[in-house]
Every structure is written in structure tokens, then in C-alpha cells.
Amino acid sequence: xxxxxxxxxxxxxxxxxxxxxxxxxxxxxxxxxxxxxxxxxxxxxxxxxxxxxxxxxxxxxxxxxxxxxxxxxxxxxxxxxxxxxxxxxxxxxxxxxxxxxxxxxxxxxxxxxx
Amino acid sequence: xxxxxxxxxxxxxxxxxxxxxxxxxxxxxxxxxxxxxxxxxxxxxxxxxxxxxxxxxxxxxxxxxxxxxxxxxxxxxxxxxxxxxxxxxxxxxxxxxxxxxxxxxxxxxx
Numbered sequence: 001x002x003x004x005x006x007x008x009x010x011x012x013x014x015x016x017x018x019x020x021x022x023x024x025x026x027x028x029x030x031x032x033x034x035x036x037x038x039x040x041x042x043x044x045x046x047x048x049x050x051x052x053x054x055x056x057x058x059x060x061x062x063x064x065x066x067x068x069x070x071x072x073x074x075x076x077x078x079x080x081x082x083x084x085x086x087x088x089x090x091x092x093x094x095x096x097x098x099x100x101x102x103x104x105x106x107x108x109x110x111x112x113x114x
Numbered sequence: 115x116x117x118x119x120x121x122x123x124x125x126x127x128x129x130x131x132x133x134x135x136x137x138x139x140x141x142x143x144x145x146x147x148x149x150x151x152x153x154x155x156x157x158x159x160x161x162x163x164x165x166x167x168x169x170x171x172x173x174x175x176x177x178x179x180x181x182x183x184x185x186x187x188x189x190x191x192x193x194x195x196x197x198x199x200x201x202x203x204x205x206x207x208x209x210x211x212x213x214x215x216x217x218x219x220x221x222x223x224x
Contacts (some may be wrong), residue, residue, distance in 0.1 A: 035214070042202060042216035043157070058211075090156055102147060103204075103212060105156035 003027050006091050006106040014114050019078040021109045023091030025071075031094040032074040033103065034058075034066065036087040043090065049074055081113045117141065118203040118215035126221045133190040135218040137203030138183075146179055147204045147212060148188050157202065160188075193222045 003026030013019055023032060031050055035043040035058075045058030047066040055066050063085060065077045078085055088110050092103040118139045127133055137146065145164045149157040163170045163179045163186065170177050176189040190197055200219050204212035 033211075040216065043214040045211065045213070048211060059213075092157075102159035102162055103149075103157070104159070107156045108154075 004091060004093055004104060004106040006089075006109045008109060009107065010110050012112045012114065013081055015082060016080050019081050019111065019113075021076040021089055021091075021111070023074045023076070023106060025074075025093050027093060027095075027104070028071060029093040029095055029104075030071075032068065033092040033094075034064075034074065034076045035090045035092065036060065037090060037108075038087050046076065046089075078111075081111075083113050085111065086113045087111060117143075117205045117207075117213040118146070120201070120203055120215045120218040122218060123216070124219045124221075126223065127193055128223050129193060129195055131193055131222075133193050133197070133220055133222070135188045135201050135220070137186045137188070137205075137215060139186075139203075139205045140184065141207060143181075143205045143207050144210060145206050146177075146186050147206070148175075148177060148186075149202045149204060149214075151200045151202065151217070153199075160201075190220075193220075195222050195224045198222045 005024045007022045033048040034046040037043050044060045049055045049068040067075045088108045090108050091106040095101045118137045121136045147162045148160045151157045161172050161177050174191045179186045200217045202217045204214045206212045
């Protein structure tokens with residue numbers, strides 16, 4: 001199994017509070033991704049990173065920010081959580097120096113915003 | 115918006131039968147991938163097929179790709195109860211960023 005750890009795995013928070021999800025990899029892969037999974041929508045890309053301090057927006061980036069200060073860590077921040085951000089968040093990494101390879105996923109972080 | 119769309123949304127079969135899932139997409143791709151997700155777990159990569167390939171096999175899995183029809187199929191032969199999961203196709207275009215469909219939920223009855 002690829003070494004990907006997401007934390008926290010479960011979190012309940014209130015509307016308006018900031019939330020940070022962490023993805024940590026031990027594989028030294030260049031690319032890292034944050035997806036959210038919702039019933040009826042499958043997985044949708046929030047942000048991705050192609051190197052330290054190199055990030056770009058995905059399909060559903062509004063309300064989210066990311067940071068990557070080290071190869072192994074990719075943080076997803078909800079500055080002011082809303083109920084629509086209740087979801088399961090998955091981090092993924094990909095091998096080598098190409099996007100074209102397979103993704104390895106973490107186990108997910110379930111976020112509930114009340 | 116989703117690039118790939120899986121069909122059917124749900125599939126229920128008996129152990130030993132074959133399961134076929136389809137994926138249709140809208141724009142040109144560089145590769146198409148299939149993933150499996152067991153309940154409450156992360157996705158696991160099954161197979162990748164490149165745009166210049168027509169068919170790939172991996173164990174009991176067979177994937178076909180028809181770029182003229184913008185479609186792919188995943189065949190699981192001799193299904194087992196352990197194959198019960200959701201299956202997703204993901205397409206990668208010029209940016210090589212995988213875009214996922216909504217998935218097919220497969221139930222294999224013992």
C-alpha cells in the first residue's frame with residue numbers, strides 16, 4: 001500500500017469555523033490531489049499540486065485553499081466551513097513525474113459541518 | 115462537471131456471473147483508468163488503458179476502449195462476493211489530471 005495518511009479521519013465542526021485537513025505521504029511523489037466525494041457526484045477535484053509551493057485549482061475550488069511547503073505534506077483549508085462542505089475528502093498521489101499514471105488514495109476524511 | 119459517466123448506476127448479479135460496466139466520455143483523452151472503492155475506503159487503481167490501446171487484461175479484468183465512440187467497458191469475469199464495490203472510470207486529457215465519473219455500484223450475491 002502506498003504510504004498516504006490523512007488526518008483527521010473524522011471531524012465534526014460548526015458553520016463558520018476554519019478547518020484544515022492534512023495529507024501526508026512517504027512515497028516522495030511529486031503530484032498530490034484533493035478530491036471530495038458526495039452521493040450522486042462521484043469524486044470532484046478541489047485542488048492539486050505538482051510540486052512544493054506549486055498548486056492549481058480544480059473543478060470545485062471555491063471556499064478551499066491549499067498549501068504545500070514540503071513534498072510530503074499537502075494541506076486543505078476551509079477558511080469558514082459551510083454545510084455544503086460536508087463531505088468525504090480524499091487525498092491522492094501519483095507516481096514519478098507524470099500525471100498520466102495511476103493515483104494512490106488515502107482512506108478519506110469525513111467532515112460534517114453543522 | 116464529470117467527464118466520464120458510468121452505466122449502469124447499479125448492478126446486481128450472482129457469484130460466478132460476469133459483470134460489465136460501461137463508461138462514456140465527451141472529449142478526447144490520453145488515458146482512461148478504472149478504480150474500485152469498497153464501502154468506507156479509499157479508491158484502488160485497477161487498470162489504465164492509453165488512448166492508442168484497444169484492450170487490456172489484468173487477471174479477471176478486461177478493459178476495452180473505443181475512442182471513436184468515446185466509450186470504455188470493464189468486464190469482471192466469474193464474479194465473487196468480494197468484488198462487491200463501487201467502480202469508477204477516470205479520464206485524463208491534455209492536462210493528465212484524472213476526472214472521475216459517478217460510479218457503478220456492483221453487488222455480487224453469494
